[in-house]
Amino acid sequence: MQINSAKDLDVYKKAYQLAMEIFVLSRGFPNDEKYALSNQIRRSSRSVSMNLREAWAKRRYDAHLGHWILGLGYWIFRCNGLN
16 A cells, blocks of 8 residues: 555544544533633644644655755756856
């Protein structure tokens, strides 16, 4: 199985599903906890899957950045007539 995005990772799928379950469960919290505890729990559960996606994007960006820098260096080298 080829992994094309963070959404293809098993750990992302599990984290996302758990965040959805936490969201549903937190609806049953008392009204006085509506904006304090339940909001904090919901945000923290969503942050797990978002951090996975961010790490995936950064990993892919770093791999392409090296090629871009090499290409830019070659272009500068050629434009300055240093060939």
